[in-house]
Amino acid sequence: MNDFTYYNPTKIEFGRGKENNIGEYIKQAGIETVLLVYGSDRIKKNGLYDRVTASLKKQGIGYEELGGIVSNPVLSSVYIGITIAKEKKLQAVLGVGGGSVADEAKAIAAGAKYEGDVWDFFINKAQITQALPVFTVMTLAATASEMNGNSVILNEDTKQKYSIGSVLVNPVVSVINPELMATVGKDYLAYSAVDIIAHSIEVYFTATAHPNFNSRIVESIIKSVMETTEILLENPNDYDARAEFAWVATQALNGLTPTGTAGGSFPNHMIEHSLSALYNVAHGAGLAIVIPAWMKWYKTKNLKQFKRFAQEIFGVENEDVGIEKLEKWFAKIGAPITLAEANIPREGIEELAINASGLAKVWGMGDSYSKDIIAEILEKA
Amino acid sequence: MNDFTYYNPTKIEFGRGKENNIGEYIKQAGIETVLLVYGSDRIKKNGLYDRVTASLKKQGIGYEELGGIVSNPVLSSVYIGITIAKEKKLQAVLGVGGGSVADEAKAIAAGAKYEGDVWDFFINKAQITQALPVFTVMTLAATASEMNGNSVILNEDTKQKYSIGSVLVNPVVSVINPELMATVGKDYLAYSAVDIIAHSIEVYFTATAHPNFNSRIVESIIKSVMETTEILLENPNDYDARAEFAWVATQALNGLTPTGTAGGSFPNHMIEHSLSALYNVAHGAGLAIVIPAWMKWYKTKNLKQFKRFAQEIFGVENEDVGIEKLEKWFAKIGAPITLAEANIPREGIEELAINASGLAKVWGMGDSYSKDIIAEILEKA
Numbered sequence: 001m002n003d004f005t006y007y008n009p010t011k012i013e014f015g016r017g018k019e020n021n022i023g024e025y026i027k028q029a030g031i032e033t034v035l036l037v038y039g040s041d042r043i044k045k046n047g048l049y050d051r052v053t054a055s056l057k058k059q060g061i062g063y064e065e066l067g068g069i070v071s072n073p074v075l076s077s078v079y080i081g082i083t084i085a086k087e088k089k090l091q092a093v094l095g096v097g098g099g100s101v102a103d104e105a106k107a108i109a110a111g112a113k114y115e116g117d118v119w120d121f122f123i124n125k126a127q128i129t130q131a132l133p134v135f136t137v138m139t140l141a142a143t144a145s146e147m148n149g150n151s152v153i154l155n156e157d158t159k160q161k162y163s164i165g166s167v168l169v170n171p172v173v174s175v176i177n178p179e180l181m182a183t184v185g186k187d188y189l190a191y192s193a194v195d196i197i198a199h200s201i202e203v204y205f206t207a208t209a210h211p212n213f214n215s216r217i218v219e220s221i222i223k224s225v226m227e228t229t230e231i232l233l234e235n236p237n238d239y240d241a242r243a244e245f246a247w248v249a250t251q252a253l254n255g256l257t258p259t260g261t262a263g264g265s266f267p268n269h270m271i272e273h274s275l276s277a278l279y280n281v282a283h284g285a286g287l288a289i290v291i292p293a294w295m296k297w298y299k300t301k302n303l304k305q306f307k308r309f310a311q312e313i314f315g316v317e318n319e320d321v322g323i324e325k326l327e328k329w330f331a332k333i334g335a336p337i338t339l340a341e342a343n344i345p346r347e348g349i350e351e352l353a354i355n356a357s358g359l360a361k362v363w364g365m366g367d368s369y370s371k372d373i374i375a376e377i378l379e380k381a
Numbered sequence: 382m383n384d385f386t387y388y389n390p391t392k393i394e395f396g397r398g399k400e401n402n403i404g405e406y407i408k409q410a411g412i413e414t415v416l417l418v419y420g421s422d423r424i425k426k427n428g429l430y431d432r433v434t435a436s437l438k439k440q441g442i443g444y445e446e447l448g449g450i451v452s453n454p455v456l457s458s459v460y461i462g463i464t465i466a467k468e469k470k471l472q473a474v475l476g477v478g479g480g481s482v483a484d485e486a487k488a489i490a491a492g493a494k495y496e497g498d499v500w501d502f503f504i505n506k507a508q509i510t511q512a513l514p515v516f517t518v519m520t521l522a523a524t525a526s527e528m529n530g531n532s533v534i535l536n537e538d539t540k541q542k543y544s545i546g547s548v549l550v551n552p553v554v555s556v557i558n559p560e561l562m563a564t565v566g567k568d569y570l571a572y573s574a575v576d577i578i579a580h581s582i583e584v585y586f587t588a589t590a591h592p593n594f595n596s597r598i599v600e601s602i603i604k605s606v607m608e609t610t611e612i613l614l615e616n617p618n619d620y621d622a623r624a625e626f627a628w629v630a631t632q633a634l635n636g637l638t639p640t641g642t643a644g645g646s647f648p649n650h651m652i653e654h655s656l657s658a659l660y661n662v663a664h665g666a667g668l669a670i671v672i673p674a675w676m677k678w679y680k681t682k683n684l685k686q687f688k689r690f691a692q693e694i695f696g697v698e699n700e701d702v703g704i705e706k707l708e709k710w711f712a713k714i715g716a717p718i719t720l721a722e723a724n725i726p727r728e729g730i731e732e733l734a735i736n737a738s739g740l741a742k743v744w745g746m747g748d749s750y751s752k753d754i755i756a757e758i759l760e761k762a
Binding site for chain 1: 382383384385386387388389390391392393394395396397399559592593594597598600601602604605608620621624625628629632640641
């Protein structure tokens with residue numbers, strides 16, 4: 001077992017109606033003004049915006065707004081948020097939405113306390129040393145952004161979809177109310193399920209050393225995701241399944257699963273980022289395409305764990321059958337499993353591979369994932 | 382799924398030699414003086430005391446000492462620690478030892494910032510509103526005291542072994558170096574294993590609602606505890622098994638397992654506290670005696686979960702066989718499973734039941750666990 005530091009100071013407020021207390025949670029942290037960040041006008045139509053702002057007003061918390069955050073959030077919008085936060089001297093950032101909104105809230109929080117270009121953090125040119133406190137009210141379960149210090153932002157100019165990770169942008173408090181997640185469409189539910197599974201299996205398969213306990217936690221997450229996804233596709237209003245799905249999503253990427261492992265990496269996310277950067281594919285959809293292809297390419301490098309996966313998740317002995325069963329499950333829940341299904345032509349592979357190999361270098365995987373290897377993997381998709 | 386708040390701000394520094402950085406961790410928190418709390422002189426003989434104090438000195442952190450903490454730590458010693466902390470105006474408490482030392486460090490930390498009698502917190506006469514920051518260097522894995530806000534203290538005068546729980550006494554930083562745990566004897570290893578399993582199954586069996594994900598986490602913990610205990614009984618120097626055992630112990634009682642469950646309680650701990658209060662039995666040994674007896678008495682109240690336990694942990698269908706297999710496993714690793722083995726006479730049951738029923742009231746289980754019911758359970762042991 002490898003040495004590690006585990007530190008996750010985010011407080012989770014989980015349950016029905018908890019967004020009505022967000023003003024109280026922010027006030028308890030001694031904060032008087034926030035930048036309210038959100039996506040489409042959907043939260044205005046469904047009443048969430050009103051409930052959140054009512055809670056802020058009740059506690060006397062002033063706020064400025066930045067709406068229109070898109071999935072695969074973009075750097076130009078982050079810059080706007082930073083400018084507002086700096087000009088109005090706001091004390092915190094409150095994201096109300098899904099993982100994209102949370103990610104953008106974090107990037108703004110880091111940039112608001114930095115004199116240089118916030119993109120410096122994403123390309124490892126500078127380290128985050130301070131940030132505004134972040135709060136979130138989540139409307140989508142998948143990214144675990146509510147309980148980690150990660151933020152993924154797309155630089156539209158350079159077509160780089162890069163990330164930061166710092167406990168300084170871990171949310172201080174995140175509200176997870178499963179009821180707010182009940183209106184998500186079946187397609188995004190499926191993409192979310194794939195994303196959660198992707199978070200779970202990256203280190204599970206790639207770590208050079210992986211304690212049995214961590215394997216069991218990952219398998220527990222995957223089993224619960226699959227189980228609750230199937231319930232929710234049948235009955236979107238099953239609160240308990242929705243709640244378990246949401247909490248499992250948080251556990252999949254809050255720092256618990258990789259503790260004590262050695263040498264894990266995130267190749268599927270790395271390759272997928274090029275799909276969503278160049279073709280604006282939904283992140284979970286891109287992952288559903290990449291994962292089975294990557295598994296087929298990678299399996300011999302960690303055969304024991306692939307056999308374990310097949311056995312524990314699907315009750316089969318053969319690792320190829322395990323991969324095939326996962327691929328079929330992705331298809332069954334409605335996720336694309338080939339590039340063609342996402343309207344990405346074979347001729348696009350070259351450009352995708354070049355883009356992804358750039359990120360591979362930034363993520364320290366340049367030696368294992370050359371342009372040619374990434375192209376070889378994508379050919380399987 | 383029930384609403385919950387999850388908040389665990391303890392930073393874990395896990396791995397070899399990390400006790401040598403304890404001064405640095407304390408300094409980073411802006412602290413200049415600590416009360417150093419420890420148990421026997423063993424840490425002076427094995428060099429741990431020297432390494433810890435060297436680290437404090439290197440960072441210019443002043444310290445006073447309180448040694449001689451016993452297992453089932455006593456209130457009279459807590460009072461001494463509080464007096465030292467108040468008189469010397471110390472800024473934090475550093476516990477170096479096992480769960481008992483950590484528990485006493487927390488009680489001192491709470492009492493040092495309180496004008497009244499610290500026992501008020503234990504009998505619910507007052508709430509903890511502030512406390513000195515707590516740090517720990519752990520030498521024994523079992524209680525998870527390194528990552529929770531719990532402290533159990535024995536009032537020698539009243540023979541009450543009662544507890545507090547407050548995030549204000551969660552350690553700021555805890556060092557878990559599995560190498561420091563390698564010298565524990567086989568008996569205490571067995572007791573620790575039982576204690577970890579006890580922490581895991583209390584809510585697992587008693588919650589009126591228990592999400593599948595939580596069941597899976599608990600089963601993962603139990604499987605890993607059993608697996609690593611058997612490895613360590615064969616080879617106490619297996620670092621990876623020691624490390625996994627330690628980390629699993631932490632996960633078993635850091636607040637993760639009960640999230641979203643409804644109505645769970647800790648009857649086995651409640652009954653066991655009377656065994657260790659009246660007969661000074663080691664906590665884990667007492668639990669090994671109580672658990673199988675309690676399971677036989679309780680099983681019909683949650684038959685589905687007892688069947689699940691039998692299936693998942695031992696691969697058998699019948700719930701009675703599951704209980705029997707757990708009991709046999711306790712015996713196999715060298716834990717006592719009857720009152721007689723712990724030299725507790727049948728005539729002692731009456732007094733034990735009276736003592737435990739007192740705690741049942743404090744813990745809000747007075748209605749379910751009368752003196753007679755507790756006696757009925759203990760008769761099975």
